[in-house]
Ligand SMILES: Nc1ncnc2c1ncn2[C@@H]1O[C@H](COP(=O)(O)OP(=O)(O)OP(=O)(O)O)[C@@H](O)[C@H]1O
């Protein structure tokens with residue numbers, strides 16, 4: 092045993108049950124470069140296999156001489172700060188993921204992957220004494236002098252006939268060459284071919300190249316075809332094959348070099364004059380911020396009360412002090428106005444983080460934050476990882492939104508990560524909402540969070556007057572259209588008066604399912620336990636879970652009669668009927684239809700703001716964040732389906748959705764109204780939402796949570812099991828349960844636990860994979876997590892269940 096400098100390295104592509112920080116020795120030559128937070132190449136596994144990793148820590152320790160060495164250090168300066176490294180370990184411990192999976196969240200997509208390395212001459216070749224160089228060195232210098240530009244590493248190596256970089260490295264250390272790396276910038280064509288994954292949850296066997304594409308898209312969400320081929324190292328043919336297999340799809344996106352150029356202001360912020368209620372909230376928040384103790388504050392304000400103005404005022408102050416600011420929004424497309432506001436006000440000091448940007452843009456924005464060029468990061472949940480050195484404040488707008496929780500590994504909640512970061516920086520965390528999550532409001536009530544309330548709308552605006560319409564009555568009166576008499580006449584009034592309206596079509600309530608009139612057979616997906624949906628755009632029946640689709644025919648798969656019909660309303664059909672009922676109305680349909688790009692969406696909203704449309708019809712995305720003073724009517728076409736789910740959060744979600752959409756009406760100088768159509772008019776949640784009565788809703792809901800032992804009275808950890816054979820999956824879940832019972836009793840007797848029997852997930856089969864779940868009501872503390880982690884490892888090591896995958900999800904969005 093002798094003393095070595097040892098690097099603790101998080102290595103990519105490990106599996107959870109043997110993931111840890113692996114030890115490598117740092118060879119003499121790399122001592123200066125190997126710093127915590129730098130990426131490295133290390134030997135890993137058999138033969139000559141190498142992997143990428145990142146150094147978590149450097150220690151001096153006595154170890155056996157046989158420790159393998161780090162092969163190369165990839166970064167000159169650390170990519171992750173000390174905070175980032177701590178966050179990585181924290182995430183592994185809290186979300187049962189591997190270290191490197193956590194690392195990947197902190198780095199911009201694309202950086203993790205192969206990035207082009209280029210070489211160019213650092214000096215004019217005429218100034219060099221060529222006699223000083225070896226033959227092969229001369230060859231390189233001549234080649235590059237001739238090329239007059241930087242040359243891709245691989246190209247250079249093959250042109251020179253070199254097998255490795257050693258000659259090039261040597262010339263670099265002699266300062267003759269410079270090595271650079273970076274993503275390609277795209278240059279604006281009008282539209283760009285983009286690629287994203289389809290909803291396919293099952294994956295057929297892929298070739299290595301296809302897998303590269305797939306992995307990249309998993310990480311990036313979407314990418315331009317050009318970048319995708321570049322980063323994954325494949326030709327477009329590979330992507331095309333994936334498209335034919337239904338694994339990826341193409342879409343178009345307009346290109347802006349700076350995606351927000353068209354709305355960027357010059358950043359001279361005009362002073363915001365706050366109302367007295369807003370001022371008070373601002374002062375409280377500012378004081379809490381100034382105290383330097385950090386902490387969490389809930390900014391609870393009714394719709395249209397001006398929460399945005401309050402936190403912008405706060406941002407002005409924090410910005411003045413030069414500290415970093417993160418503003419999170421649930422979904423960029425839900426909040427185009429908020430994002431635009433930030434750009435207008437803060438100009439280039441805003442960096443944007445979300446998956447709609449190209450990989451190159453994401454890398455740029457990440458660097459702008461890291462280099463201190465941008466002080467405000469605005470974006471979706473990934474913005475929580477913006478690499479600020481000194482963070483002053485994090486704002487989570489619409490904090491109750493489920494999009495802040497990641498549904499795939501690492502299954503983190505951005506609100507919790509924000510808490511970690513704020514605690515580290517002694518920064519203030521502000522959670523903002525008109526309908527806070529029950530958990531957050533509970534903590535504010537208990538004094539764990541400070542609470543600031545805005546109880547009235549800004550200016551002279553009032554909350555809208557709301558009517559609930561019983562659609563059973565309408566049917567009795569012979570009206571079977573989607574509009575009740577009342578909503579129809581209100582829409583007509585608005586048209587006459589030049590006012591605008593917003594109609595919410597709850598997608599769930601407007602499913603078009605397909606059944607046979609003769610035998611009653613509902614047409615279902617052969618791979619999933621779910622019925623197929625009719626899409627009028629391509630006249631096909633589609634499965635929303637696996638992407639399976641067949642052309643629509645009237646022939647029944649069961650009795651072979653030509654009797655198959657579709658029923659229910661799709662957004663397109665609703666729009667059609669609306670147009671028939673209101674022939675003069677200019678109707679704008681908004682939904683998450685894949686043909687609609689984000690920028691098209693923003694442009695359409697601008698047109699709506701300019702009065703080019705009378706009515707917006709859309710799904711969930713019209714319910715939130717929109718702020719148009721000319722909108723004086725909101726209609727909810729069917730408020731039923733949202734209320735019918737069994738999940739313990741379904742009431743909260745229904746209340747949130749209705750309250751928010753009603754809140755889009757009457758925000759300016761004109762009084763507003765809202766009409767809610769329903770077949771269940773007595774429903775109490777609906778009544779409370781119609782009254783915008785959060786307090787009453789909270790009182791009822793918290794009592795249920797307490798009685799049923801749901802959050803915030805307990806935490807819920809769901810263990811999921813997925814596999815090809817149903818009995819194996821079921822058996823696995825039972826084995827897990829008995830392991831859990833045993834371990835809990837023998838080693839964790841002090842943990843409060845309630846475990847429900849394993850059961851099939853709500854959609855029990857998705858693409859031929861069976862899914863079971865085990866629900867554990869528990870206290871999410873270190874001991875509990877340790878126990879879960881041990882169980883996961885124990886399970887993975889059990890060869891009997893090697894065909895079953897298992898995962899743990901702490902406080903998931905849904906327990907179905
Ligand atoms: N202090 C202020 N000065 C000028 N205008 C304001 C002020 N406060 C709010 N407003 C205006 O009032 C409207 C509502 O404000 P804002 O959109 O911030 O509300 P909100 O609380 O975020 O609402 P919601 O939760 O419904 O999205 C906006 O048009 C905003 O410009």
Ligand SMILES: [Zn+2]
Nearest residue numbers: 607610647650
């Ligand atoms: Zn039939």
Ligand SMILES: [Zn+2]
Nearest residue numbers: 616619634637
């Ligand atoms: Zn399916």
